[in-house]
Amino acid sequence: MSRPAQTEKFQNPVVQWIDERLPIFTMLIKEYGVFPMPKNANYLWSFGGMALTMLIIMIVSGVVLAMSYTPHVDMAFNSVERIMRDVNYGWLLRYIHMNGASFFFIAVYIHIMRGLYFGSYKKPREILWIVGVVIFLLMMATAFMGYALPWSQMSGWGVTVITSLFAKFPLIGDGLVTWLWGGFSVDNPTLNRFFALHFLLPFVILGVVFIHVWALHITGSNNPAGVEPKSEKDTLPFHPYFTSKDGFALVVFLTVFLGTVFFAPLALTEFDHFKAYDSMVTPPHIVPEWYFLPFYAILKSFVYDFTVVLALLAMGGLLLAFPAAYVFFKGDKKKRDMAFMGLGALLGGLVLITLLAIATTHLEQPSAAAYLKVVIIPAALQGVLAMFGSILLLVVLPWIDCSPVKSARYRPIYKKCLLVLLISFITLGYTGAQLPEGWPVIAGQVATLYYFAHFLVILPYLARKEKTLPVPNSISEDPCCASKGN
Amino acid sequence: MDSTKKQHAAGADGETRRDFLYLTAGAMGAVAAGTAVWPLVDSMSPAADTLALASTEVDVTSIQAGQTITVVWRGKPVFVHRRSAEEIAEVRAEAWQELRDPQSDQSRVKSGHDEWLVLVGVCTHLGCIPMGSKTADVKGDYNGWFCPCHGSHYDKSGRIRKGPAPKNLAVPPYEFVSDTLIRIG
Numbered sequence: 001m002s003r004p005a006q007t008e009k010f011q012n013p014v015v016q017w018i019d020e021r022l023p024i025f026t027m028l029i030k031e032y033g034v035f036p037m038p039k040n041a042n043y044l045w046s047f048g049g050m051a052l053t054m055l056i057i058m059i060v061s062g063v064v065l066a067m068s069y070t071p072h073v074d075m076a077f078n079s080v081e082r083i084m085r086d087v088n089y090g091w092l093l094r095y096i097h098m099n100g101a102s103f104f105f106i107a108v109y110i111h112i113m114r115g116l117y118f119g120s121y122k123k124p125r126e127i128l129w130i131v132g133v134v135i136f137l138l139m140m141a142t143a144f145m146g147y148a149l150p151w152s153q154m155s156g157w158g159v160t161v162i163t164s165l166f167a168k169f170p171l172i173g174d175g176l177v178t179w180l181w182g183g184f185s186v187d188n189p190t191l192n193r194f195f196a197l198h199f200l201l202p203f204v205i206l207g208v209v210f211i212h213v214w215a216l217h218i219t220g221s222n223n224p225a226g227v228e229p230k231s232e233k234d235t236l237p238f239h240p241y242f243t244s245k246d247g248f249a250l251v252v253f254l255t256v257f258l259g260t261v262f263f264a265p266l267a268l269t270e271f272d273h274f275k276a277y278d279s280m281v282t283p284p285h286i287v288p289e290w291y292f293l294p295f296y297a298i299l300k301s302f303v304y305d306f307t308v309v310l311a312l313l314a315m316g317g318l319l320l321a322f323p324a325a326y327v328f329f330k331g332d333k334k335k336r337d338m339a340f341m342g343l344g345a346l347l348g349g350l351v352l353i354t355l356l357a358i359a360t361t362h363l364e365q366p367s368a369a370a371y372l373k374v375v376i377i378p379a380a381l382q383g384v385l386a387m388f389g390s391i392l393l394l395v396v397l398p399w400i401d402c403s404p405v406k407s408a409r410y411r412p413i414y415k416k417c418l419l420v421l422l423i424s425f426i427t428l429g430y431t432g433a434q435l436p437e438g439w440p441v442i443a444g445q446v447a448t449l450y451y452f453a454h455f456l457v458i459l460p461y462l463a464r465k466e467k468t469l470p471v472p473n474s475i476s477e478d479p480c481c482a483s484k485g486n
Numbered sequence: 487m488d489s490t491k492k493q494h495a496a497g498a499d500g501e502t503r504r505d506f507l508y509l510t511a512g513a514m515g516a517v518a519a520g521t522a523v524w525p526l527v528d529s530m531s532p533a534a535d536t537l538a539l540a541s542t543e544v545d546v547t548s549i550q551a552g553q554t555i556t557v558v559w560r561g562k563p564v565f566v567h568r569r570s571a572e573e574i575a576e577v578r579a580e581a582w583q584e585l586r587d588p589q590s591d592q593s594r595v596k597s598g599h600d601e602w603l604v605l606v607g608v609c610t611h612l613g614c615i616p617m618g619s620k621t622a623d624v625k626g627d628y629n630g631w632f633c634p635c636h637g638s639h640y641d642k643s644g645r646i647r648k649g650p651a652p653k654n655l656a657v658p659p660y661e662f663v664s665d666t667l668i669r670i671g
Contacts, residue, residue: 161635375652
């Protein structure tokens with residue numbers, strides 16, 4: 001930040017005195033007073049501020065709860081019950097903290113959807129978007145560890161199921177899980193470290209949110225038209241126009257939140273969360289919190305092992321692709337070489353992992369049939385990779401979707417595809433909570449297929465081929481604004 | 487930097503003593519950082535007292551044929567099941583080569599102690615505890631164990647027969663200290 005101007009800016013001499021030494025008031029006025037907001041920003045632009053409010057509510061309620069909580073396997077469950085029964089307002093703090101996690105995710109999911117719809121991840125906001133994905137990942141880690149702390153049946157078994165996912169990685173998996181647990185099962189060392197990290201991570205999130213807001217204040221906010229502000233006519237100062245708009249939205253949001261806290265505090269919770277953890281009895285149906293269900297459903301959608309037979313078929317297909325690529329790229333030698341190199345790399349990688357799987361598998365009675373059935377990538381590992389991949393795809397989204405038009409308003413086909421993505425995501429959320437049998441499995445697989453196809457096939461295709469509608473020259477010329485007489 | 491000085495210090499290929507110092511200082515810094523981080527990382531590995539609990543002894547005198555007991559080994563349940571001669575004959579009559587995780591029943595027990603089946607009671611799918619050890623439990627389609635979480639069915643040798651689990655129930659390392667005493671781990 002540059003040196004403060006020497007002229008008197010503030011009437012109050014104390015404020016002036018402080019500002020000359022630490023220009024905090026200058027900064028506040030610049031970033032939150034006169035900061036130019038696109039004047040057409042609608043209520044969907046209020047969810048970032050709501051998410052930040054929820055983060056602060058979570059930190060404040062969490063710190064106070066930690067003062068009454070005991071992170072030990074013999075005492076954790078009872079200490080939470082004591083918070084509920086004996087600690088003054090303990091019930092309120094805990095219900096705020098429990099439901100606060102859900103409302104934090106509600107705000108963030110809407111915030112992300114807003115970004116997808118209006119193209120907020122596109123140039124020049126790529127880093128802003130990626131930092132946001134990092135916040136989302138940190139939130140998931142924090143929420144998962146917090147779920148463990150009451151040491152209920154759901155806590156212990158949820159942790160067991162999710163940490164066991166890491167055992168699916170070849171070679172290092174078992175050692176990695178033992179290290180994560182600090183033992184040979186989910187036990188006291190696990191609970192201790194989860195508490196330490198659950199306390200630490202929210203402050204890390206706060207730091208990353210600072211970077212997110214910093215990046216936002218460099219590029220400025222996106223807006224429903226998806227065109228950058230061209231002049232002062234396109235913007236309004238943050239205060240009072242958006243402080244009041246965001247403030248109103250926040251009050252409505254908090255009213256719904258507190259309504260849930262007071263009138264339906266257990267609406268989003270499984271009853272097995274109220275039984276103490278028993279490491280010898282698995283509850284019949286383990287489900288994560290609702291905000292993880294879509295990703296849990298993606299995990300469960302992979303049910304077929306990738307075996308040597310399938311690898312050989314895939315290799316055959318790749319070999320056939322060489323002459324096809326030769327014909328397809330006849331005119332362009334450069335593209336043809338690129339296609340050959342890509343196919344060659346895929347084929348080489350496939351051969352390599354096949355040989356590796358065969359070499360590391362011990363067969364009691366080796367035969368050709370037994371070798372064909374050797375598993376290269378077990379279904380569970382495919383699920384784990386897909387689950388992490390589904391979020392990591394968001395990181396590279398700015399380069400997957402390189403359409404120059406930001407807002408879905410002017411992208412008629414993209415708009416419909418995004419609706420299908422939303423429906424797929426909600427379907428996954430539903431099937432994630434069901435037992436893995438019958439039609440929910442199929443529905444989950446179809447939704448998973450669409451999720452990946454949307455990002456890996458449809459978006460790159462639309463970016464090149466979609467016929468977009470004419471984009472307004474500026475926000476002021478946006479017909480949506482003009483019709484309202486702004 | 488003064489250009490004559492720079493030329494003076496530079497070797498024939500333009501490298502300077504300073505480049506070398508940067509590299510060595512950087513390398514030493516990396517080693518120091520790694521050394522400093524290792525105790526932090528390794529402190530999260532199982533501690534000495536956790537490792538000390540790594541073996542469990544089980545007296546199997548009181549177990550009747552057809553009965554299963556569950557003991558705790560390393561915080562995990564271990565099923566010790568005593569099988570009748572009919573059970574053994576039945577499970578060995580099946581062709582195992584075509585199973586998902588092909589293993590013969592013989593390779594899953596200690597020879598000479600064929601009636602004893604010792605299994606880690608943790609589903610190989612996502613770590614739930616399969617049902618089937620208690621008389622009243624659901625035992626699944628193969629009359630062995632059934633995991634309620636995602637519906638994996640194991641047979642009387644603890645082998646995966648149906649459902650999402652990729653592997654048979656693990657056989658922990660164990661030995662017969664005497665005919666009635668097993669040491670697991």
